[in-house]
Amino acid sequence: MEELIAEISLKRILHWNCRGFHFLPDELKEGYEVEEIYLKWNNLSSLPSWISKLQNLTNLYLPHNQLQSLPKELNELSKLTVLDVTNNSIEVLPFGLGHLSHLTQFLAARNTLSFIPNDFQNLKSLEILDISYNTFTRFPESILQCHSLQQLLLDNNKLTALPNNIVYLPYLKTLSVCGNNLLYLPLQPFLSNPFLSFENNPNLNYLSIWLGEQLSSNSSRNIDGNSWNLPRAQGCFCRIQIPNTYNGDIVVSDTNSKRERTLTLPPSLEYVLSGTGGEACVPTLLELALRKVYSLNCSHTIQRDGSGKKPTFMVKRTFPISLDHLSLPLQLKHHVGVGPVTLCYFCNGFIFTHGVVWVIPKDCYYESEEGPSAFCIFSTVIFCSVACSVSFAQWERKSTMPNKLETIKLQWHNAFKRRLCV
Ligand SMILES: [Zn+2]
Numbered sequence: 001m002e003e004l005i006a007e008i009s010l011k012r013i014l015h016w017n018c019r020g021f022h023f024l025p026d027e028l029k030e031g032y033e034v035e036e037i038y039l040k041w042n043n044l045s046s047l048p049s050w051i052s053k054l055q056n057l058t059n060l061y062l063p064h065n066q067l068q069s070l071p072k073e074l075n076e077l078s079k080l081t082v083l084d085v086t087n088n089s090i091e092v093l094p095f096g097l098g099h100l101s102h103l104t105q106f107l108a109a110r111n112t113l114s115f116i117p118n119d120f121q122n123l124k125s126l127e128i129l130d131i132s133y134n135t136f137t138r139f140p141e142s143i144l145q146c147h148s149l150q151q152l153l154l155d156n157n158k159l160t161a162l163p164n165n166i167v168y169l170p171y172l173k174t175l176s177v178c179g180n181n182l183l184y185l186p187l188q189p190f191l192s193n194p195f196l197s198f199e200n201n202p203n204l205n206y207l208s209i210w211l212g213e214q215l216s217s218n219s220s221r222n223i224d225g226n227s228w229n230l231p232r233a234q235g236c237f238c239r240i241q242i243p244n245t246y247n248g249d250i251v252v253s254d255t256n257s258k259r260e261r262t263l264t265l266p267p268s269l270e271y272v273l274s275g276t277g278g279e280a281c282v283p284t285l286l287e288l289a290l291r292k293v294y295s296l297n298c299s300h301t302i303q304r305d306g307s308g309k310k311p312t313f314m315v316k317r318t319f320p321i322s323l324d325h326l327s328l329p330l331q332l333k334h335h336v337g338v339g340p341v342t343l344c345y346f347c348n349g350f351i352f353t354h355g356v357v358w359v360i361p362k363d364c365y366y367e368s369e370e371g372p373s374a375f376c377i378f379s380t381v382i383f384c385s386v387a388c389s390v391s392f393a394q395w396e397r398k399s400t401m402p403n404k405l406e407t408i409k410l411q412w413h414n415a416f417k418r419r420l421c422v
Pocket residue numbers: 344345346347348349383384385388
């Protein structure tokens with residue numbers, strides 16, 4: 001016991017891994033000078049409320065205990081930068097962790113979390129968030145306000161979708177969403193050109209042309225119009241065998257499961273009309289209003305340099321967008337705040353709820369741990385209007401650039417001349 005008291009009063013770093021602790025020793029109450037505590041592989045089932053007395057604590061490591069909750073007093077540890085509660089049994093986080101203004105790492109993989117309190121949006125220093133192996137069914141939207149995020153790890157949850165505005169996190173370097181049930185990835189490219197891991201999402205069924213081009217940018221392989229090399233991604237889509245003949249339906253057969261499946265597009269694209277068919281595609285008034293309001297208030301462009309073997313890709317957007325001065329109906333304000341789901345492939349115009357979608361096959365190549373891998377996916381090209389899709393098709397036919405990124409097998413467009421309502 002005296003040893004413990006001496007250790008607490010003399011040391012700034014306490015190495016207490018594997019000590020068999022069921023409770024934090026009361027002597028630690030006097031640990032005003034302690035800065036780091038390592039408590040891995042103990043038997044802690046709770047933390048005391050007096051933990052707030054450790055006012056100089058910067059790093060708290062608690063992996064592999066039996067914690068079921070965290071005390072709300074943690075939010076008084078104003079110098080805390082690293083909180084590691086990996087591999088516990090925490091179901092709910094206390095409200096108030098958003099006060100930890102210096103927190104740069106919150107590591108909470110392998111718990112049973114399904115929700116993140118709203119005040120997480122105040123964690124403006126947070127750079128690494130690991131909530132892999134939890135039970136999230138919905139993406140925790142409050143973390144989109146954590147603008148310093150560089151690594152976001154969401155593997156092995158139960159997510160079916162990522163929010164479209166995840167692409168605006170300005171410093172994101174790594175996004176990992178393996179082992180979920182994602183149906184689609186964002187339609188837009190990311191502002192920060194991150195590395196994206198998405199292995200083992202068995203129902204992921206297409207990659208938008210913007211995102212595909214971004215993930216294949218800086219590729220060392222020469223890219224032609226019908227294939228992508230994906231050095232900025234790890235993961236595969238369901239390996240789809242594209243039949244030689246099409247009957248006009250967007251139904252594809254999956255060679256793994258030998259089942260037929262329908263291509264699933266995000267519900268944000270409420271009306272999509274494929275190709276250059278005769279059906280009129282008239283945007284709704286809501287859609288036109290959104291495009292106008294957004295273009296008046298925001299600067300947002302995608303630039304491509306498709307020349308040479310290493311195409312570069314840039315996305316620019318004013319950030320953050322302030323809507324406080326606008327008196328708009330709530331629905332419009334929400335849409336404008338979230339931003340467009342994608343930009344027109346021909347004119348860069350904004351698309352919120354309504355677009356013309358073409359579906360095309362792409363061969364993809366990427367390096368996996370087992371070596372180079374190849375697969376075929378469907379990609380989507382989205383235009384703001386029928387006029388833009390027609391202009392693009394005409395420009396396509398005239399263009400003679402070799403190996404141009406924009407080359408698309410036009411014959412597929414007719415195969416998909418069909419209205420989709422998703
Ligand atoms: Zn357009």
